[in-house]
Amino acid sequence: xxxxxxxxxxxxxxxxxxxxxxxxxxxxxxxxxxxxxxxxxxxxxxxxxxxxxxxxxxxxxxxxxxxxxxxxxxxxxxxxxxxxxxxxxxxxxxxxxxxxxxxxxxxxxxxxxxxxxxxxxxxxxxxxxxxxxxxxxxxxxxxxxxxxxxxxxxxxxxxxxxxxxxxxxxxxxxxxxxxxxxxxxxxxxxxxxxxxxxxxxxxxxxxxxxxxxxxxxxxxxxxxxxxxxxxxxxxxxxxxxxxxxxxxxxxxxxxxxxxxxxxxxxxxxxxxxxxxxxxxxxxxxxxxxxxxxxxxxxxxxxxxxxxxxxxxxxxxxxxxxxxxxxxxxxxxxxxxxxxxxxxxxxxxxxxxxxxxxxxxxxxxxxxx
Numbered sequence: 001x002x003x004x005x006x007x008x009x010x011x012x013x014x015x016x017x018x019x020x021x022x023x024x025x026x027x028x029x030x031x032x033x034x035x036x037x038x039x040x041x042x043x044x045x046x047x048x049x050x051x052x053x054x055x056x057x058x059x060x061x062x063x064x065x066x067x068x069x070x071x072x073x074x075x076x077x078x079x080x081x082x083x084x085x086x087x088x089x090x091x092x093x094x095x096x097x098x099x100x101x102x103x104x105x106x107x108x109x110x111x112x113x114x115x116x117x118x119x120x121x122x123x124x125x126x127x128x129x130x131x132x133x134x135x136x137x138x139x140x141x142x143x144x145x146x147x148x149x150x151x152x153x154x155x156x157x158x159x160x161x162x163x164x165x166x167x168x169x170x171x172x173x174x175x176x177x178x179x180x181x182x183x184x185x186x187x188x189x190x191x192x193x194x195x196x197x198x199x200x201x202x203x204x205x206x207x208x209x210x211x212x213x214x215x216x217x218x219x220x221x222x223x224x225x226x227x228x229x230x231x232x233x234x235x236x237x238x239x240x241x242x243x244x245x246x247x248x249x250x251x252x253x254x255x256x257x258x259x260x261x262x263x264x265x266x267x268x269x270x271x272x273x274x275x276x277x278x279x280x281x282x283x284x285x286x287x288x289x290x291x292x293x294x295x296x297x298x299x300x301x302x303x304x305x306x307x308x309x310x311x312x313x314x315x316x317x318x319x320x321x322x323x324x325x326x327x328x329x330x331x332x333x334x335x336x337x338x339x340x341x342x343x344x345x346x347x348x349x350x351x352x353x354x355x356x357x358x359x360x361x362x363x364x365x366x367x368x
Contacts, residue, residue: 033059033107044089044117053085053113059106068100069141071115087113090184092120093138093361127214128296131365134213135205138361139186144170145179145202152179153201153335163228163340164348165190165199172198184360188336190227191354201335209236209329210364216294218360219250221287222336224352227254228343231293231359233330242270245325248278249304250293254355255346258286260293262304262312267322279312290360299327334359 038054055062061079066072070090077083087102102113127133137149145152152169159167171177172193179200180187190199221229233247246265252258261280269275283291283306294305304311316324336357339348 031058033057033109035059035062035104035106035109035111037104037111037113039113040111041114042087042089042116044115046092046118046120048089048091048117050086050088053087055083055085055104057081057106057109059109062104062106064102064104066100066102066115068098068115070098070117071100071102073102087115089115089117090140092117093136093363094120094133127216127363127365130367131214132368134210134364134366136361136363137186137204138184139181139359140184141181143181145181145186149204151203151206153203155201157197161337161340161342163337163343164226165197165336165338167201167335168198170200186334186359187356188229188334188359189354189356190222190336190338192350197338197353199336199338201333201337204332204334204362206331207236209233209331210366211327211329212297212299213364213366214294214296215249215332215362215364216292217249217334217362218290218292220290220358220360221252221258221260222254222352222355222357223257223287224254224349224355225346226339226344226348226350226352227355227357228252228337228340229357230333230335230337232333233295234333235325236329236331241265242272243267243322243325244328245330247295247297247302247326247330249295250306252286253343253345254352255343258283260286260306260311262295264302264312264314264326266325268319269323277312277314281306281309281311283307290358297326302326332362332364334362 036056042051063078064073064075064085072088074086097119098117100115104111153167154169155167157164157166168178170179174193176191176193178189178198179202188200217231229252231250235244238244242265248263250260252260259280260283261278263276263278265276269277291307296303301315303313337343
């Protein structure tokens with residue numbers, strides 16, 4: 001009888017001590033957060049689209065991000081338990097399907113949305129039949145140019161054509177950007193800093209280039225007397241000018257707004273003696289919106305285009321290299337000059353600075 005009572009007393013004491021000693025377990029445990037999505041996968045066509053997804057969470061707030069640059073997300077009501085997420089997929093410029101993931105997060109919880117986009121059937125707006133995309137830049141990744149593809153020129157004012165700008169690599173001495181990638185565009189800006197004009201000049205695949213092909217870029221030109229934007233090409237194995245040739249796909253001077261031109265330079269046709277092959281045409285809105293400028297270059301002919309309309313056409317007349325030095329690889333150039341022999345032929349207006357040239361994309365196609 002006494003043994004039973006003792007054991008009972010020990011058991012009661014043990015229970016009491018266990019209840020008091022477990023104070024750490026008295027802290028409230030965090031609630032498990034859950035996320036519910038109205039859609040967990042997106043199958044986008046090649047021409048892209050926008051998709052709205054309802055988000056519900058048991059947490060206090062939520063957010064979302066994409067793991068691929070071609071996907072953009074826009075979240076609404078992120079500090080509430082219910083909101084919407086808009087996922088936008090732009091047109092696919094390539095003949096390859098592409099995939100990505102959008103992650104929705106709330107507290108420690110995560111939920112994913114898979115994104116798959118079909119390949120484009122024809123990866124160009126105007127590329128002729130039989131041409132395949134071999135290189136492009138849609139300027140939709142990061143905030144700077146890909147150094148594997150692009151090279152900045154660095155030269156002081158007066159280097160060529162008595163131009164007034166100083167070309168610098170990416171930014172000025174004070175840290176102002178002359179080239180940047182923003183909102184899917186390459187932006188080249190001419191600006192004034194401490195009494196000097198700075199701008200950008202960039203080369204695509206300067207050591208490689210391309211021989212023949214269809215090359216197209218979508219560009220919005222800057223405004224202002226003194227601007228001189230250009231989309232053009234120079235030979236990879238350059239030795240002397242004009243013997244090795246120059247191909248100007250598009251040039252404009254701000255003193256003659258919306259007047260765009262194409263020119264070819266070689267020993268037998270060069271602007272220094274007024275024998276260059278050139279043509280100009282009016283392009284309404286060239287400084288307000290994007291227009292396409294292109295070249296179709298073969299061993300027999302070079303034709304340039306503005307919005308699909310022929311600008312200039314020149315045949316290989318079989319007269320040798322002095323007349324046709326265009327059978328070697330050439331690389332692509334985008335630059336924004338200020339002043340100079342042509343850009344400043346009516347003077348310059350510094351109130352136009354800063355002035356920006358924007359490039360939406362550049363694409364190179366070749367026959368295979």
